Amino acid sequence: MTNLVVSNVLHRKTRSLVCVAAVGIGIALYLVLNGLCRGMISESAQRMRNTGASVIVQPAGSSGLLAFKGSSLPVRYGAEIETVDGVDAACPVLTWTTTIEKVIYVIYGLDLDRYEAVGGRLEMLEGRPWRGPGELLLDSRLAAANGYRVGDPIPLLGSRFAVAGIFRSGVGARVYLPLSTLQETMHLEGMCSLFFVKIVPGADAAEVAARIDARLPALRASALDRYEDAVVNEITGLREFFGVITSTALVISFLVILLTMYTTIVERTREIGILRSLGATRGRILRLVVGESLLLCALGAAAGVVFTVSARLWLARSHPLLTMELGVWGIARSTLLALAGGVLGALYPGFRAARVDPVEALSYE
Amino acid sequence: MNDAAAFVVAAGLHKIYRSAAGDCEALRGVDLEIGRGDFAALVGPSGCGKSTLLHIVGGLAAPTAGTVSVAGKRLDGLGDAALSRHRGRTTGFVFQRFNLLPTLSVRGNLALAQRIRGLDEAGIDALLERVGLASKMRRRPCELSMGEQQRAAIARALAHRPALLLADEPTGNLDSGNSARILDLLGEMHRDLGQTILLVTHDPGVAAAAGRIVRMRDGRIEA
Numbered sequence: 001m002t003n004l005v006v007s008n009v010l011h012r013k014t015r016s017l018v019c020v021a022a023v024g025i026g027i028a029l030y031l032v033l034n035g036l037c038r039g040m041i042s043e044s045a046q047r048m049r050n051t052g053a054s055v056i057v058q059p060a061g062s063s064g065l066l067a068f069k070g071s072s073l074p075v076r077y078g079a080e081i082e083t084v085d086g087v088d089a090a091c092p093v094l095t096w097t098t099t100i101e102k103v104i105y106v107i108y109g110l111d112l113d114r115y116e117a118v119g120g121r122l123e124m125l126e127g128r129p130w131r132g133p134g135e136l137l138l139d140s141r142l143a144a145a146n147g148y149r150v151g152d153p154i155p156l157l158g159s160r161f162a163v164a165g166i167f168r169s170g171v172g173a174r175v176y177l178p179l180s181t182l183q184e185t186m187h188l189e190g191m192c193s194l195f196f197v198k199i200v201p202g203a204d205a206a207e208v209a210a211r212i213d214a215r216l217p218a219l220r221a222s223a224l225d226r227y228e229d230a231v232v233n234e235i236t237g238l239r240e241f242f243g244v245i246t247s248t249a250l251v252i253s254f255l256v257i258l259l260t261m262y263t264t265i266v267e268r269t270r271e272i273g274i275l276r277s278l279g280a281t282r283g284r285i286l287r288l289v290v291g292e293s294l295l296l297c298a299l300g301a302a303a304g305v306v307f308t309v310s311a312r313l314w315l316a317r318s319h320p321l322l323t324m325e326l327g328v329w330g331i332a333r334s335t336l337l338a339l340a341g342g343v344l345g346a347l348y349p350g351f352r353a354a355r356v357d358p359v360e361a362l363s364y365e
Numbered sequence: 366m367n368d369a370a371a372f373v374v375a376a377g378l379h380k381i382y383r384s385a386a387g388d389c390e391a392l393r394g395v396d397l398e399i400g401r402g403d404f405a406a407l408v409g410p411s412g413c414g415k416s417t418l419l420h421i422v423g424g425l426a427a428p429t430a431g432t433v434s435v436a437g438k439r440l441d442g443l444g445d446a447a448l449s450r451h452r453g454r455t456t457g458f459v460f461q462r463f464n465l466l467p468t469l470s471v472r473g474n475l476a477l478a479q480r481i482r483g484l485d486e487a488g489i490d491a492l493l494e495r496v497g498l499a500s501k502m503r504r505r506p507c508e509l510s511m512g513e514q515q516r517a518a519i520a521r522a523l524a525h526r527p528a529l530l531l532a533d534e535p536t537g538n539l540d541s542g543n544s545a546r547i548l549d550l551l552g553e554m555h556r557d558l559g560q561t562i563l564l565v566t567h568d569p570g571v572a573a574a575a576g577r578i579v580r581m582r583d584g585r586i587e588a
Contacts, residue, residue: 003469003473003476003477004466004468004469004477007468007469007473008468010468011467011468270464271466271467273464274464274465274466275466275481276425276449276452277423277425277452277458277460277464278452278453278458278477278478278481278482278521279449279450279451279452279453279454279478279481279482280449280453280481281445281446281449282445282449283446284449284481357426358420358425358426359420359425359426362425362460362464
């Protein structure tokens with residue numbers, strides 16, 4: 001029967017290609033959208049972890065999403081945080097969301113000395129740290145995406161800043177300004193949005209966070225190693241969004257296979273009669289239909305991975321700041337999804353084929 | 366013919382096709398016995414029930430009433446799996462329209478049939494040699510002449526050496542030259558392999574090739 005399955009797929013090339021392409025598009029849709037969402041979140045979380053801090057302290061009840069953060073925290077809280085048992089150092093950070101070249105970024109305003117004290121080290125690839133209020137630092141990905149070089153002027157927050165240095169991408173924000181510059185520019189003197197906290201060696205981040213919460217009830221401290229989960233949990237509907245993408249891919253596979261196999265069964269009614277006359281049972285006919293569907297879906301899944309890898313390469317060239325996650329598990333999950341859609345989609349046509357009356361099938365024109 | 370020698374036994378067979386347009390009684394009490402190793406031709410005008418009787422004997426259709434047994438085994442009342450086993454092991458079908466699978470080669474058609482029957486491919490090449498298709502076994506049916514396609518279909522029907530060969534108008538789509546060759550082939554196979562053959566035809570010339578002629582009219586066997 002395997003031979004017949006393969007020969008059927010090869011014999012009906014156009015039908016097979018359309019089916020494989022449609023399943024592939026469904027799989028690519030799943031992988032690209034899922035990969036972009038997860039990639040952006042995990043890349044952002046990785047950058048947070050790379051600051052070297054173990055705990056992040058924000059106003060109580062605030063979001064983990066820096067883009068939605070306010071600036072209602074007095075900088076003086078830093079001294080109080082540093083008195084908590086297990087805390088080594090705290091660095092106040094004022095975050096602000098703005099656009100550069102029509103793309104939204106979260107920028108950090110901080111003191112580089114304090115940042116280094118909590119473990120945040122910016123590895124300069126070009127230029128140097130800022131020396132005055134009119135300078136900023138860019139990460140290498142943003143600089144490469146926009147073609148910025150050291151010394152270039154950048155209009156930002158109603159002022160013009162010169163690029164003092166370009167640091168290796170992957171630590172904290174993509175744009176850094178001196179804390180005092182950002183405070184003055186935004187009329188937020190003495191305020192910050194959060195604190196990065198370094199804990200003493202051997203201390204447990206979650207326990208230190210709990211102690212900060214207990215000491216300063218107006219604040220909310222969280223261990224940064226759980227930042228990614230916290231972000232996913234905080235974005236309302238993100239899990240539902242993943243669910244919708246997954247369901248859409250499944251439904252597309254299901255419908256494409258259902259339609260393809262249904263059409264195929266009608267077209268091959270006579271062949272089913274022949275197989276029945278040769279002694280094929282209903283179960284064997286069902287297996288034949290499901291087998292053909294599985295082969296088409298497996299090819300579709302492979303096509304989907306090819307589409308996805310192509311999309312990823314294209315995105316990397318055209319939108320270098322987008323991060324798309326593509327892992328073995330994602331591919332395995334999407335392949336299983338396609339196969340599940342294929343089996344479900346083939347069941348009705350398969351049962352229909354199995355119930356075909358052999359004599360009627362043999363006389364089918 | 367006595368009961369002990371009968372290989373195919375049909376008794377009081379009725380077959381009614383029901384549809385919205387009304388019932389159509391294809392068989393009206395058929396009694397028939399065919400001995401083991403017989404080559405019988407079932408003749409009669411179109412619509413007299415020949416093919417219906419053939420399908421019931423082959424386990425492709427179930428009678429509305431009556432009994433049918435092949436090699437001592439009752440077919441009426443059998444389930445799908447048992448009937449499929451009967452079709453795959455005991456019988457071989459040859460159809461007017463050849464009914465080869467178009468996506469497979471000639472050899473592929475035979476190999477698939479053997480796999481469905483739960484048998485290996487041993488003997489396929491020799492059989493194709495015997496029916497004169499050894500050089501064309503890799504071709505697909507559409508690349509063969511009609512006579513060659515029917516020879517391939519006969520080879521497929523005989524590949525598992527069935528005890529019963531059922532042929533439904535096997536020369537109906539062939540010219541006289543190819544018809545003669547097919548009848549020669551069937552006769553030769555019958556002599557060599559000793560199968561029981563039940564051949565349906567409305568052509569008296571074709572029926573003459575059989576050792577026994579059974580006439581049907583209006584769903585009944587003529588005396």
